[in-house]
Amino acid sequence: MVKYAVTVSEITKRYRRKQVLTDITFQAVCGEWIVIVGKNGCGKSTLLQILSGTKKPDSGTVAYFGTSAGNKGSVYRKYCGYVPQENPLFEELSVRDNLKFWAAGKKQNIQQVIAQFHLEEMLSQKVEKLSGGMKRRLSIACAFLELPPVLILDEPTAALDIYFKESILEWLSEYQSMNGTILMASHEEQEIMRADRCLLMADGKLVELQEDKQLRMKEIRKFFLEK
Numbered sequence: 001m002v003k004y005a006v007t008v009s010e011i012t013k014r015y016r017r018k019q020v021l022t023d024i025t026f027q028a029v030c031g032e033w034i035v036i037v038g039k040n041g042c043g044k045s046t047l048l049q050i051l052s053g054t055k056k057p058d059s060g061t062v063a064y065f066g067t068s069a070g071n072k073g074s075v076y077r078k079y080c081g082y083v084p085q086e087n088p089l090f091e092e093l094s095v096r097d098n099l100k101f102w103a104a105g106k107k108q109n110i111q112q113v114i115a116q117f118h119l120e121e122m123l124s125q126k127v128e129k130l131s132g133g134m135k136r137r138l139s140i141a142c143a144f145l146e147l148p149p150v151l152i153l154d155e156p157t158a159a160l161d162i163y164f165k166e167s168i169l170e171w172l173s174e175y176q177s178m179n180g181t182i183l184m185a186s187h188e189e190q191e192i193m194r195a196d197r198c199l200l201m202a203d204g205k206l207v208e209l210q211e212d213k214q215l216r217m218k219e220i221r222k223f224f225l226e227k
Helices: 044-052 073-079 095-103 107-116 132-144 162-177 189-194 213-225
Strands: 004-015 018-029 033-037 059-064 080-083 150-154 181-185 197-202 205-208
Touching: 004 044, 004 181, 018 044, 018 181, 018 205, 033 044, 033 189, 044 080, 044 150, 044 181, 059 073, 073 080, 080 132, 095 107, 095 132, 107 132, 132 150, 132 162, 162 181, 162 189, 189 213, 197 213
Parallel strands: 033 181, 033 197, 080 150, 150 181
Antiparallel strands: 004 018, 004 059, 197 205
């Protein structure tokens, strides 16, 4: 029997007169990597915010491992880690103190994450002094601290150099191999090619793209070239 990590049913969201999401429905099995692509402003970030519990839908439901999330913050905290586009860090605190805060009950994982994300030389620095790319790297590290069963990432490698992009993708591959489920919005070809499935968002709806990864990229290039 297939075990679904995430079940999204008929999610809709409107901002004033603009319908942003319309009857969004899909499922992600345990250990699956799904990338959502689409033009800027199409609603990808709004969908991920709803999946992470930071924004409420107008209608529809989100469930993790068969448990309806609803308005229960405890369900989102238990099952998912979220990396938004905007910086979620405490600017006035040091890197070390941010890691301690986001680790919550998993402080034993801090040293491992410090090594994996090469944070050793910046631990005492205040976040406000870091570059945009360094803040991004720290944000992702904080999401990984609790090793949640589902990771939700909004353009996770934006502002990172090639070396750290590859490092993040390798870590995500390792996380997936441990049966972790990844839901990601991205424009990056590397991330799209690594994903098991790719969903295209347009006009507030999701369409599943080709399973063949080369054909998938052709569909995406054609879509972005269209006016």
